[in-house]
Amino acid sequence: xxxxxxxxxxxxxxxxxxxxxxxxxxxAQWKSIVLKGNLANDLDELNLRLRDxxxxxxxxxxxxxxxxxxxxxxxxxxxxxxxTKDIKATYGKYRHILxxxxxxxxxxxxxxxxQLKINYDLELPHEVI
Amino acid sequence: MSVQIAFDKVKGRQQALSLSNNLKITLAxxxxxxxxxxxxxxxxxxxxxxxxxxxxxxxxxxxxxxILNDFEGQRSDEYHYALSSLESLFQKNDIxxxxxxxxxxxxxxxxxxxxxxxxxxxxxxxxxNTYALRPELVQKKFSELPKKITDALxxxxxxxxxxxxxxxx
Numbered sequence: 001x002x003x004x005x006x007x008x009x010x011x012x013x014x015x016x017x018x019x020x021x022x023x024x025x026x027x028a029q030w031k032s033i034v035l036k037g038n039l040a041n042d043l044d045e046l047n048l049r050l051r052d053x054x055x056x057x058x059x060x061x062x063x064x065x066x067x068x069x070x071x072x073x074x075x076x077x078x079x080x081x082x083x084t085k086d087i088k089a090t091y092g093k094y095r096h097i098l099x100x101x102x103x104x105x106x107x108x109x110x111x112x113x114x115q116l117k118i119n120y121d122l123e124l125p126h127e128v129i
Numbered sequence: 130m131s132v133q134i135a136f137d138k139v140k141g142r143q144q145a146l147s148l149s150n151n152l153k154i155t156l157a158x159x160x161x162x163x164x165x166x167x168x169x170x171x172x173x174x175x176x177x178x179x180x181x182x183x184x185x186x187x188x189x190x191x192x193x194x195x196i197l198n199d200f201e202g203q204r205s206d207e208y209h210y211a212l213s214s215l216e217s218l219f220q221k222n223d224i225x226x227x228x229x230x231x232x233x234x235x236x237x238x239x240x241x242x243x244x245x246x247x248x249x250x251x252x253x254x255x256x257x258n259t260y261a262l263r264p265e266l267v268q269k270k271f272s273e274l275p276k277k278i279t280d281a282l283x284x285x286x287x288x289x290x291x292x293x294x295x296x297x298x
Contacts, residue, residue, distance in 0.1 A: 022184045024200045029191035031203055035212035038220065045187060 007108050008067045016059055023057045027065045030056055039072045043094060046073065050096035051129075062104060070104045077101060078116050092124045131166040132180045134158070134192070135173035136288055146219035149261035150176045151288050153189040155281035156253050157196040165196060190216075194250045202251035207240040211251070215258040233263040237270050246275055 001009075019027065026049075033042050046056075046069070055062050056069060077097060084090040091098060098118060105115045134157070137150035154176060161167055170179070178186040178195065186192050190212070194200055202208050214232050218224055236259045244256065256278070260267045274282070 021195065021198060022180070025184065025186055025191050025195035028194045028200055028203060029186050029188040032188045032190040032212055035209065036216045036220070037213070038217075041220075042187070 002068070002071055004071050004108055005064060005067050008062075008064070011107065013061045013107075015061070015063060016057070019057065023059070026057055027063070030065055030069050034069060034072050039069070040076050043073070043076065043097065047094050047096045050100045051127075055100070062107065066100070066104060067108070070101065070108075073097060074101060074105070074116060081116065087119070088122060088124065091119075091122055092127070095124060095127065130164065130180070131168070132178055132196075133168050133170045134179075135170045135175065135177045137176040137189070138174050138288075143219050143222075145261040148285065149216065149219060149257050150189045152257040152261065152281060152285045153193045153254065155284040155288075156257065156278070157193045158284070159277040159281045160248075160253070161196045162198075167196070190254050193253060197250045197253075199250035202249060205251060207255055208251045210236065210240055211255040211258050215255075215262060218262065229262055230266075233259055233266050237266060241267070241270070244271055244275055244278065246277075248275070 016023070030046075033039055039046070049056060052058075054060070056065050057063050077094060080090055080094070081087065098116075101116055102118050134154060136154055137147045139147070158167060170177070175187060176189050176192065178184070178192045184195075186195060215236060218229060218232065236255060240255050241252070241259055244252070248256075256267070260282075
């Protein structure tokens with residue numbers, strides 16, 4: 001079990017008692033993407049999923065799947081925001097992932113040095129859906 | 130239950146990736162229970178499963194698991210190997226032949242030990258990934274394949290673009 005998952009388990013976050021077949025499939029999808037080392041290619045899909053749902057499994061609280069994907073997504077998004085010449089465009093493109101990262105890094109009490117520093121003052125263009 | 134499914138028709142992809150994706154979809158169609166109504170969507174380019182507004186899957190491992198309703202074995206060594214060692218090779222260029230063959234041999238020697246029915250989703254995923262990398266080595270080990278796998282391979286061949294090797298023959 002990863003360090004973050006170990007940190008997540010004892011938190012008083014209500015986990016769904018059981019997952020529906022659809023939730024199981026979505027969890028399997030993101031586990032597969034992470035295991036293949038393919039998350040960087042599927043960030044748009046993750047952003048879309050988090051646009052329509054607060055958390056990956058469309059649950060009201062984060063699940064193990066969120067933490068497992070977060071662990072890989074955090075360094076990828078950090079790298080993207082550090083290296084971009086157009087921070088507004090990057091924030092705009094991945095705004096839903098940023099919201100989700102912001103929530104999870106606080107929930108998991110990540111040390112400041114490991115957190116993604118989010119600029120809350122940035123004015124983003126409206127999202128066109 | 131009624132769903133739409135689309136094959137991998139993305140151009141310019143590694144052939145092993147397209148073959149593995151399409152094989153998993155044809156396997157899903159072969160192994161789907163009769164109460165599952167599956168319509169093939171010819172318009173979509175990438176591999177996908179759509180169930181109304183509720184569900185969209187773009188990962189063929191998850192599509193296969195969903196249709197078979199088999200989510201077991203995701204923490205097994207076999208599944209980790211099938212994804213992190215075999216499937217991860219599909220995305221990379223210029224991998225030495227010897228490395229690919231060593232990975233396939235390890236899969237055949239340690240994980241793809243039997244193809245006896247009933248087959249789990251994990252085993253079908255291991256089969257599809259191993260076969261996509263080196264079909265001849267899989268065929269050498271399994272001279273006879275289960276009928277559903279043979280049918281899935283036949284259906285898959287009709288989808289996959291022919292390679293230059295095929296034209297030479």
